[in-house]
Amino acid sequence: MRMNTLRVALLGCGVVGSEVARQMTERSDDLSARIGARLELAGVAVRRTGRDRAASGISPELFTTDAAGLVERDDVDLIVEVIGGIEPARGLILSALERGKSVVTANKALMADDGYALHTAADKHGVDLYYEAAVAGAIPLLRPLRESLAGDHITRVLGIVNGTTNYILDQMDSYGSGFAEALEEAQSLGYAEADPTADIEGFDAAAKAAILASIAFHSPVTMSDVHRQGITDVTSADVASAKAMGAVVKLLAICELAPDGDAVGVRVHPAMIPRTHPLAGVRGAYNAVFVEAEAAGQVMFYGPGAGGAPTASAILGDLVTVARNRIGGVTGPGGSWYADRRVHPMGQTSTRYHISLDVDDRPGVLAAVATVFAEHGVSIETVRQRTERPDDAELVVVTHKASDEALTATVAGLGRLDTVRDVMSVMRVEGG
């Protein structure tokens, strides 16, 4: 039987949810033409009814606080989940999948933690689970990775996937602001939350990195597999030092195959990248993801990484697909974990490093420092020495590729030298 109407339950009605409802209504004819059936809002689950929701344009009788009941209703075909967080979202999605309802979600934390289990449930019950909006807002990314590049061998995904931290680092780079000052400005403009922890400590980017790695490398990767370091220790001196070497500091999410191809390394940390790299030009709160594949070469996806309307665009794109699939009685490509690669230990991950040291300005210091690097097998690419006050110098060392392990040992060794007053900063250098 060909359905003429598909009924959608919306779980959550914040900025994104109300935008989804608005676009579903306003662009109803276009969506119908593309799907071959009308989408109808069956209900909207909210935490509290009674709030004035007139501005949303949603009929008041559609609101309910009984999300579980809404998901179970027989007249609901598709679910859009924009509550966020692990529970109750997880339970509601599982309940929907078990009842044969396809789900579109923007929930990165949940997909990063439970992607494998949720995909397995969707596959078992023959329904779709789509989540383009979970990573990089409106930028088409998960579907291109999953489908367009499905015939290729992806070796690396390198991205700026958190707009808040990119805004902060961009301010530090463009105006010489300190971290605290730039964060405060981001908060006053609404780019950062009152509690900015999830962004500035890299949790948000790490969840997205786990999702990207799972898809790109056909292996289950979760949050806890991601090496994570935020931007709170990035100083204006780091940013200036990057500038001096023609680089810029960005918070990067990096997913890459280990040299032997059997393991996946996933990490989120600030890094210096050359200003000539396409990611270096990503300004403000924008996102961009750079994908390296064997045959395709380097491709990049760029756009707004957050916001109600862009996120709603990604959700509606998914909704059109799952609705079409539902009508056709089929499902799109589900979870793909056949490669089942292990996680590459961070200690064995190799990158270049930028290290700045506060040292005594006297003969023999450089020799002592160089000896420590040599003892740990870390090869030096360049050394720059700057004397600002008598007896007091700054040494900036950029290394060739070295393992995290070797570098950590080197830094510990440097800290034990009498002539080194302080290891002021250690930052990875990428995209060379």
Add this chain to the structure above:
Amino acid sequence: MRMNTLRVALLGCGVVGSEVARQMTERSDDLSARIGARLELAGVAVRRTGRDRAASGISPELFTTDAAGLVERDDVDLIVEVIGGIEPARGLILSALERGKSVVTANKALMADDGYALHTAADKHGVDLYYEAAVAGAIPLLRPLRESLAGDHITRVLGIVNGTTNYILDQMDSYGSGFAEALEEAQSLGYAEADPTADIEGFDAAAKAAILASIAFHSPVTMSDVHRQGITDVTSADVASAKAMGAVVKLLAICELAPDGDAVGVRVHPAMIPRTHPLAGVRGAYNAVFVEAEAAGQVMFYGPGAGGAPTASAILGDLVTVARNRIGGVTGPGGSWYADRRVHPMGQTSTRYHISLDVDDRPGVLAAVATVFAEHGVSIETVRQRTERPDDAELVVVTHKASDEALTATVAGLGRLDTVRDVMSVMRVEGG
């Protein structure tokens, strides 16, 4: 019945075809895991057998000159067409579709001319027709437009879709080369063909623009609907003049909704864009496409636009999808023409213009020139006057938005002024 092997016929075995065959063989296990069935090469149609094709690694007995017979064979499930051009490709693809075989093609000329008819045939026979490789090489673009942004309202697609002309213009911008010199260099490096007409006259970009417009606006648009102007008239003076105003000259493919939303304007021409625009930074033979959508905002796709391996990557991505669909007994989204918008007449298309005039250096010239603009209702944004020799001056006028019609009449009027010796160049200004 679940198929365990899908047999693929390859039509054409040039640079792209042999790369497709190589990747199908080398990455066979990965492809099988992603598809759920093995892909097997059933035959390769070439114009002449007997050439030494040992390097391709394809078993000699697979080659045939009987492309039509290969397509008709009952043991062939899927067709990859990389012959190019209209015939015999068109007839072969139609024959395949009529026999229930899904087709993957890289043929931009054919899809630009006959997309509507071919999609209709594919839909009628319940098979897939995919052609990601036809536009912008390995960059995932058609599928994101067709699927990821399916829930959004696209208003504009602005792209650099021809690598050869971008290489030439980039050389002119970076090294001050003239057009002829830059073309020669592109030819010596293999970026341009011995007969470069298709690239430098904009035919290649126009075909891609027609395909992009059809998909973005759900309306049949063909080559003949595209206003086309190549780069052969772009001079080093134009490039220098662009530089002076903080812009760069690019060959752009522009597909946009007319202001009333009922018509689609599609054009390919050189234009000046600000250096701050993300497309300005696209160097060498790279491609990039900028999409503006109501909810998503501005997203960009960037990567290598041509080459054997990147094009093969796009073909294999499509092949994985059509193979999966074939196994599932389904098809992906077919042609979508529901909006059926008419083509916006070029004369009514409005852009800003950069006009440079060789004029007598005497009082009253600017007044006379300004009067001609005013008479045709074209508003001037800036005028820059430069005197290089006595009595001889250059006037550079940048207009506000004006229709092509009004601008053409203005230029004719300027040509009739005694004081204007020559209208040296007229170029559109985009991306403001």
